[in-house]
Amino acid sequence: MTTATLSRWDRFRESFLWYSFKRDKVAIASFIVLLSMVLSAIFAPLLAPADPYDLAQINIMNSELPPVGLDGSDPAFPLGTDAQGRDLLSTILYGTRVSLLIGFGAVVLQAALGILFGLLAGYLGGRVDSILMRIADVQLSFSTLMVAIIVGAVFKASFGNLMFGEVAIYMLIFIIGVAEWPQIARTVRASVLAEKKKEYVDAAKVMGFRTRRIMFRHILPNTLSPIFVIATVQIANAIISEAALSFLGLGMPETQPSLGSLIKSGFDYIQSGSWWISLIPGLVLVVLVLVINLLGDWLRDVMNPRLYKG
Amino acid sequence: MLAFLVQRISQAVLVMFVISVIAFAIQDGLGDPLQQMVGMSVSQDEREAIREEMGLNDPLVVQYVRFAGNALQGDLGISYFYGKPTMDVILEHLPATLELVIGASLIIIIFSVPIGVFAAIRPQAWLSKFFMGVSTVGISIPVFLTAIVLIQIFSIGVTVDWFPQDAGWGQWLNAALSTEGGLPSYGRGDDLTPLFGTWESGFFSQGGLLHLILPSVSLASIMLPLFIRLIRAEMMEVLQSDYIRYARAKGLSSSRVYFLHALKNTMLPVITVGGVQIGIMVAYTILTETVFQWPGVGLMFLEAITRSDIPLIVAYLMVVGLIFVITNTVVDLIYGLVNPTVKLTGKKA
Amino acid sequence: MSLLEVKDLDVRFAVRGGDLTALRGISFSLDKGERLGLVGESGAGKSVAAFSILNLIARPGYIAAGQILFEGKDLAAMSERELRKIRGNRIAMIFQDPMMTLNPVLTIGTQMVEALKAHRRISTRAARDIALNKLRKVQIPSPEKRLDQYPHELSGGMRQRVIIAIALLLDPEIIIADEPTTALDVTIQAEIMALLLELCEQDNVALMLITHDLGVVSQVTQRMLVMYSGRIIEQGPTREIINDAQHPYTQGLINALPQMGEPGERLFQIPGSMPSLKNVPTGCPFHPRCGFATDQCKRRMPEYVRSGNVDVACYEVSNLIEQEKCMQEVES
Numbered sequence: 003m004t005t006a007t008l009s010r011w012d013r014f015r016e017s018f019l020w021y022s023f024k025r026d027k028v029a030i031a032s033f034i035v036l037l038s039m040v041l042s043a044i045f046a047p048l049l050a051p052a053d054p055y056d057l058a059q060i061n062i063m064n065s066e067l068p069p070v071g072l073d074g075s076d077p078a079f080p081l082g083t084d085a086q087g088r089d090l091l092s093t094i095l096y097g098t099r100v101s102l103l104i105g106f107g108a109v110v111l112q113a114a115l116g117i118l119f120g121l122l123a124g125y126l127g128g129r130v131d132s133i134l135m136r137i138a139d140v141q142l143s144f145s146t147l148m149v150a151i152i153v154g155a156v157f158k159a160s161f162g163n164l165m166f167g168e169v170a171i172y173m174l175i176f177i178i179g180v181a182e183w184p185q186i187a188r189t190v191r192a193s194v195l196a197e198k199k200k201e202y203v204d205a206a207k208v209m210g211f212r213t214r215r216i217m218f219r220h221i222l223p224n225t226l227s228p229i230f231v232i233a234t235v236q237i238a239n240a241i242i243s244e245a246a247l248s249f250l251g252l253g254m255p256e257t258q259p260s261l262g263s264l265i266k267s268g269f270d271y272i273q274s275g276s277w278w279i280s281l282i283p284g285l286v287l288v289v290l291v292l293v294i295n296l297l298g299d300w301l302r303d304v305m306n307p308r309l310y311k312g
Numbered sequence: 313m314l315a316f317l318v319q320r321i322s323q324a325v326l327v328m329f330v331i332s333v334i335a336f337a338i339q340d341g342l343g344d345p346l347q348q349m350v351g352m353s354v355s356q357d358e359r360e361a362i363r364e365e366m367g368l369n370d371p372l373v374v375q376y377v378r379f380a381g382n383a384l385q386g387d388l389g390i391s392y393f394y395g396k397p398t399m400d401v402i403l404e405h406l407p408a409t410l411e412l413v414i415g416a417s418l419i420i421i422i423f424s425v426p427i428g429v430f431a432a433i434r435p436q437a438w439l440s441k442f443f444m445g446v447s448t449v450g451i452s453i454p455v456f457l458t459a460i461v462l463i464q465i466f467s468i469g470v471t472v473d474w475f476p477q478d479a480g481w482g483q484w485l486n487a488a489l490s491t492e493g494g495l496p497s498y499g500r501g502d503d504l505t506p507l508f509g510t511w512e513s514g515f516f517s518q519g520g521l522l523h524l525i526l527p528s529v530s531l532a533s534i535m536l537p538l539f540i541r542l543i544r545a546e547m548m549e550v551l552q553s554d555y556i557r558y559a560r561a562k563g564l565s566s567s568r569v570y571f572l573h574a575l576k577n578t579m580l581p582v583i584t585v586g587g588v589q590i591g592i593m594v595a596y597t598i599l600t601e602t603v604f605q606w607p608g609v610g611l612m613f614l615e616a617i618t619r620s621d622i623p624l625i626v627a628y629l630m631v632v633g634l635i636f637v638i639t640n641t642v643v644d645l646i647y648g649l650v651n652p653t654v655k656l657t658g659k660k661a
Numbered sequence: 662m663s664l665l666e667v668k669d670l671d672v673r674f675a676v677r678g679g680d681l682t683a684l685r686g687i688s689f690s691l692d693k694g695e696r697l698g699l700v701g702e703s704g705a706g707k708s709v710a711a712f713s714i715l716n717l718i719a720r721p722g723y724i725a726a727g728q729i730l731f732e733g734k735d736l737a738a739m740s741e742r743e744l745r746k747i748r749g750n751r752i753a754m755i756f757q758d759p760m761m762t763l764n765p766v767l768t769i770g771t772q773m774v775e776a777l778k779a780h781r782r783i784s785t786r787a788a789r790d791i792a793l794n795k796l797r798k799v800q801i802p803s804p805e806k807r808l809d810q811y812p813h814e815l816s817g818g819m820r821q822r823v824i825i826a827i828a829l830l831l832d833p834e835i836i837i838a839d840e841p842t843t844a845l846d847v848t849i850q851a852e853i854m855a856l857l858l859e860l861c862e863q864d865n866v867a868l869m870l871i872t873h874d875l876g877v878v879s880q881v882t883q884r885m886l887v888m889y890s891g892r893i894i895e896q897g898p899t900r901e902i903i904n905d906a907q908h909p910y911t912q913g914l915i916n917a918l919p920q921m922g923e924p925g926e927r928l929f930q931i932p933g934s935m936p937s938l939k940n941v942p943t944g945c946p947f948h949p950r951c952g953f954a955t956d957q958c959k960r961r962m963p964e965y966v967r968s969g970n971v972d973v974a975c976y977e978v979s980n981l982i983e984q985e986k987c988m989q990e991v992e993s
Contacts, residue, residue: 148592148632156342561717
C-alpha cells in the first residue's frame with residue numbers, strides 16, 4: 003500500500019462524512035443490510051443452493067412448496083418453491099442480482115445523460131437550455147414511470163416477446179435511464195448556474211481554457227455532491243421502476259426473473275394460498291429499496307448544509 | 313389575465329403537438345394497418361394498391377397532417393381488437409379510472425393535510441416520528457406490492473396460529489392478528505349506478521363502494537407519503553417565517569396562526585405539486601388496475617400492449633397526454649387565482 | 662415601580678453539544694412613556710432581547726433564568742394563554758422588514774381586524790372602523806382602499822406605516838420596534854422614524870427602539886443600552902453616553918460615526934469583529950479588541966460601576982474611578 007492511498011484513507015477517517023456516519027445508527031444499519039444484500043447478489047452463483055436458470059435442476063413435482071416452518075414444507079427449499087418448482091431462495095438471490103444490475107446500470111446511464119445535458123443547459127444557457135429543460139419538464143410532468151411504460155410498450159411491440167426477453171436487461175437499463183435523466187439534469191443545471199457565478203470559472207476563461215475543459219474539469223467536480231445524493235435515491239427509484247415494468251410484463255421474463263417478475267409470477271397463485279411466492283420477493287424488494295432510500299436521506303442531510311439543521 | 317391565459321394555452325398546445333408527433337411516429341413505425349385488415353392471402357400488387365388508396369405512400373408530413381386533423385375531430389382510428397373507434401373504447405373505460413383517481417385523491421387529501429400539519433407543528437412528538445417513519449417506509453413500497461398485501465390481508469384473509477391455542481393470551485393474539493378477508497378485489501362489481509350515456513359509477517351503492525376500497529387505498533398509498541412529507545416540509549418552512557412570528561406577536565390564538573396564517577401559505581406550493589402528482593397518478597392506475605382487474609383505461613392500455621393493438625395504444629397516449637396537459641394548465645390557473653402575489657402575468661410580483 | 666423591569670435575564674439556545682448563551686445577565690427598566698434605545702452590532706443579541714420580552718424567541722432558544730416584570734407580573738413565568746392577552750394588546754411589536762412581516766396571502770384589512778378581534782369583543786364593522794382610523798393616523802393615502810389590498814400591492818414605506826398602525830390598534834403601553842427603518846429606502850427612513858416618535862409622544866406610549874444607528878438613538882431616545890456579545894456593557898441617559906462614553910467599545914462606536922471625524926480624514930474602525938456565540942472569550946468578551954485590555958479583563962467579566970448616571974462594565978473605568986477617589990482623598 004502506498005502512502006498516497008494511506009493518506010487518503012486517513013483523510014476519509016477524519017472527514018465529516020465518516021464522523022456523522024459513525025454517529026447515525028440508522029445509516030450504519032442500512033449500510034450493513036445493503037452491503038450484505040449486494041454481496042449475496044454478486045456471489046449468488048456460489049451461495050444459491052440451485053441454479054434457477056438451469057432447467058435440468060427443476061422438478062415440477064416440487065412446485066408451490068411452502069417455506070420451512072409451514073405444513074408440507076421441504077427442508078431442501080428453505081423459502082419454499084415457486085409454481086415451476088424452482089427454489090425460491092435461489093431465484094431471489096439471482097433476482098436481486100438482476101434488479102441491482104438494472105438499477106445500477108440505469109443510474110449510470112441517466113447520470114451520463116443527465117450530467118451531459120445538465121452541463122450543456124447550464125453552461126451554454128439560451129436556446130439550448132430552454133429546449134432541454136422544456137423536454138425535461140414535459141417528461142417529468144408525464145411521470146417517468148409513464149414514459150418508461152410507453153417506451154417499453156413500443157419496444158415490446160416492435161421486437162416481439164421472444165427477442166425482447168433476450169435483450170431485456172439492456173432494454174430496461176436503456177428505458178429507465180432515458181426516462182429518468184431529467185432528475186439529474188435539473189440538479190446539475192442548478193449547480194452549474196450557481197458555480198458559473200463564482201470567480202474560478204472567470205479565472206479559467208481568462209486563462210484561455212476551452213469551454214469543454216472548463217465544464218468537465220472545473221465545473222463538474224464542484225457539482226458532484228448533489229449528483230451523488232440524487233443518484234443514490236435514483237437507484238432505489240430505478241429498482242422500483244424495473245419491478246413495476248416487470249410486474250406489467252414489460253420487463254424481465256420469468257425464465258430470467260428479477261424481483262419484480264418474481265412478484266408477478268407469484269401473484270397468479272396468491273388466490274390459491276401460495277402467498278410466499280409473491281410476498282417473500284416483495285419483502286426483499288422493499289428492504290432493498292428502503293435501505294437505499296434511508297442512506298439517500300442520510301447523505302442528503304450530511305452533504306447539504308442548507309438542510310442541515312440541528 | 314388574458315396574457316396569462318394565452319401564454320399557458322399556447323404552451324399546452326405546443327406540448328400536445330410534441331405528443332401527437334410521438335404518437336404518430338409510433339403508429340407509423342409499428343402499425344401496419346394492412347396486416348390487420350387483410351389476411352396473408354392478398355397478393356403483393358393488391359396490397360400496394362390498397363396502400364396507395366389509404367394514402368400510406370404519401371410523404372410523412374402529409375400523413376401527419378391527416379393524422380392530426382382526424383385526431384382534432386376525435387377520430388383516432390379503429391381498434392384492431394374491439395373493432396370499433398378507439399375513442400369509443402377509451403370513453404367506455406374512462407369512468408372506472410376516474411372513479412379510482414377520485415377515490416384515491418379523496419383519501420390523500422383527507423389524510424395528508426392533518427398528518428402533515430401535525431408533524432410540522434409538533435416535530436418532536438412520538439406520533440409525528442411514527443408518521444414520518446411510516447411514510448419513509450411507504451415510499452419504498454411499490455404500489456403493486458401494497459395492492460397484493462392488501463388483497464392478502466383484506467380479501468383472502470390471514471389465519472395466524474403462531475401462538476399456543478390452549479393459552480388464553482395465545483388465542484387472543486392469534487385472533488387479533490388474523491383477518492377475515494372478504495373485501496372484493498376483482499373489478500367494479502355489479503352495483504353500478506348509470507350516470508349518462510354508457511357511463512356508470514360505483515360511488516352510489518354499497519357494493520360499488522366496497523369494490524372501490526382496496527384499489528383506491530392502493531393507488532393512494534404511493535402518493536400519501538409524498539404529500540405528508542411535502543406538507544410537513546412546506547409548513548415547517550412557513551412556520552419559520554417572520555409573518556408567523558408577527559402573527560403571534562399580535563396575540564392571535566395558536567389555531568388561527570396555524571390554520572389560517574400558516575396553512576394558507578403552505579397549501580400554495582402544495583397545489584402546484586399536487587396537480588402534477590394527479591397526472592403522475594394516471595401512470596400508477598395502470599399498475600393498480602392490473603392487480604385488481606379494474607376495467608379502466610390503464611388495464612385497457614396494458615391489454616392493448618399485449619395484443620399489439622397499435623391504434624388503441626396511440627389513442628391512449630393522445631388522451632392521457634391531453635389529460636396531463638389540461639390538469640397542468642388548470643392547476644397553473646388555479647394557482648394564479650388563489651395566490652394574490654401572482655398577478656396572472658406569469659411572473660411573481 | 663417601572664412599567665417593565667427585566668432582571669438578570671439569561672437566554673440560551675439548545676443546540677447539539679450543549680447550550681449556547683445568547684443573553685447573559687440582562688437587566689434594565691422602562692418607564693411609562695419613556696423611550697429607550699438598544700444599541701449594538703448585529704449578533705450582539707439586541708433582537709433576541711426584544712423577542713424574549715414577549716417570550717417569542719424562536720426554537721431552540723429559551724429563557725433560562727431571570728424575570729421580565731410587566732406591571733409587576735413576570736412574563737417569563739406566564740402561561741401562553743395569559744401571554745397572548747398581553748401580546749399585541751399591552752405590548753406591541755414592530756419588526757425589521759415590512760416585506761416579510763405581513764402575511765402575503767391575507768388582506769391588510771384581515772390582518773388588522775384579526776388583531777382587534779383577538780383582544781376585544783367587537784364586530785367586524787367596528788373593527789374596520791378602528792383600523793381605518795389608525796391608518797389615517799399613520800398618514801396612509803386613501804386608507805379605505807388599503808383595507809382590501811394585499812401586502813404586495815403596497816410599497817415598503819407604506820407597509821411599515823401599516824405595521825405601525827397595527828401596533829397602535831389596541832393602544833398599547835409599550836411598543837418594541839426592532840430596527841423599524843433598516844430595511845427601508847434611506848429617503849423614507851427619517852420620515853417613518855419621525856412618525857413613530859410623534860405617535861408615541863402623542864399617546865404617551867413607551868418605546869423600546871432596537872437599532873445599530875447611534876444617530877437615531879441620540880435623536881429619539883432618552884436612555885440607552887449598549888450591548889456586546891449578549892451582555893449590556895453600558896447603560897444610562899442617552900445624552901450622557903453620546904457626549905462622554907465610558908466603555909472603550911461605546912467610544913469606538915461613537916468615533917466610528919462619520920460626523921465625528923474631520924472631512925477627508927479616515928473613519929475610525931474598531932479592530933477585529935464580534936465573537937460568535939460559539940466561542941465567546943472568557944472574561945470581558947470585548948477584551949481581544951480592546952486597547953486597554955489587561956490580564957484582569959481576560960479572567961473575569963467586570964461588575965457594573967456607576968460613573969455619573971451611567972452604569973458601565975469595564976475594569977478600565979472602575980480603575981479610573983478608584984484613582985479619582987484616591988486623588989480626592991489625598992487632596993482633602
